[in-house]
Amino acid sequence: MTLYWIVCLAVCAQAQISGxxxxxxxxxxxIYSEVLQAHRxxxxxxxxxxxxxxxxxxxVLYLLHGMLGVNTSWFSDQRARDVMDQxxxxxxxxxxIIVSPxxxxxxxxxxxxxFNMPGWAYEDFFYKExxxxxxxxxxxxxxxxxxxxxxxxxxxxxxxxxAQRHSDMYCAVYAMSALMDIPAMGQAAxxxxxxxxxxxxxxxxxxxxxxxxxxxxxxxxxKAELRTVQWFVDCGDDDFLxxxxxxxxxxxxxxxxxxxxxxxxxxxxxxxxxxxxxxxxPFVSRNFGx
Numbered sequence: 001m002t003l004y005w006i007v008c009l010a011v012c013a014q015a016q017i018s019g020x021x022x023x024x025x026x027x028x029x030x031i032y033s034e035v036l037q038a039h040r041x042x043x044x045x046x047x048x049x050x051x052x053x054x055x056x057x058x059x060v061l062y063l064l065h066g067m068l069g070v071n072t073s074w075f076s077d078q079r080a081r082d083v084m085d086q087x088x089x090x091x092x093x094x095x096x097i098i099v100s101p102x103x104x105x106x107x108x109x110x111x112x113x114x115f116n117m118p119g120w121a122y123e124d125f126f127y128k129e130x131x132x133x134x135x136x137x138x139x140x141x142x143x144x145x146x147x148x149x150x151x152x153x154x155x156x157x158x159x160x161x162x163a164q165r166h167s168d169m170y171c172a173v174y175a176m177s178a179l180m181d182i183p184a185m186g187q188a189a190x191x192x193x194x195x196x197x198x199x200x201x202x203x204x205x206x207x208x209x210x211x212x213x214x215x216x217x218x219x220x221x222x223k224a225e226l227r228t229v230q231w232f233v234d235c236g237d238d239d240f241l242x243x244x245x246x247x248x249x250x251x252x253x254x255x256x257x258x259x260x261x262x263x264x265x266x267x268x269x270x271x272x273x274x275x276x277x278x279x280x281x282p283f284v285s286r287n288f289g290x
Contacts, residue, residue: 022048045098060140064155071102114158148284150174172287215251231259236266
């Protein structure tokens with residue numbers, strides 16, 4: 001009998017070392033967009049039981065990358081899979097599907113941005129093609145109370161603006177070092193009228209969709225809609241976008257719209273956004289199903 005238990009323990013230990021049992025996975029796929037007339041890649045985190053529990057549907061977090069980033073960046077640069085696996089194992093986050101679409105690349109040659117602009121109707125693609133495709137193809141729960149959005153830098157501003165203007169679709173938003181508006185030092189980038197200047201088009205699109213102005217211009221009906229979303233702003237004390245993030249938070253306070261704020265030690269860096277995931281993922285988990 002003693003030998004039997006020794007063998008069992010050895011098998012269990014080997015199973016743990018070898019990673020036996022259901023594992024999470026990160027997969028990349030693409031969709032052809034009629035709106036953009038191009039293929040657009042996206043990357044997903046699928047929880048450990050996704051392939052075995054074929055009837056279970058999961059909450060979904062849309063995780064938006066920053067400028068220069070692509071759909072894989074959250075998993076290569078900010079190590080989202082590792083953080084998610086740790087937090088699920090510890091019980092701090094629930095199992096969910098994470099979706100990161102591609103809205104970027106080298107701005108000298110590739111379109112960047114989550115808004116519609118001349119030649120790049122990305123927001124139309126996102127809502128008319130991409131979300132329907134994800135909800136039809138993967139087992140995500142497609143109601144407001146089980147859909148959240150987050151992002152960093154350009155993606156943080158995109159996530160905030162999407163949740164502002166589509167407040168009926170998201171239960172929570174987590175904005176990291178967010179491009180809430182164009183800071184004074186970057187406004188000149190939008191002055192070039194050349195329609196081929198992708199950076200100028202992006203700059204103007206962010207100005208036109210200013211997250212700060214959306215709040216300061218809000219009437220009571222809009223404020224009531226914004227109060228149906230849980231808001232969280234996270235920015236480093238050395239980040240060049242800190243003032244924009246503080247301006248957004250102050251506008252939310254003045255409008256009496258609840259919003260959490262964290263200003264932590266750090267700058268506009270991958271390590272900062274990696275560490276932010278340890279707060280972001282439990283935050284959206286707590287708000288799913290509320």
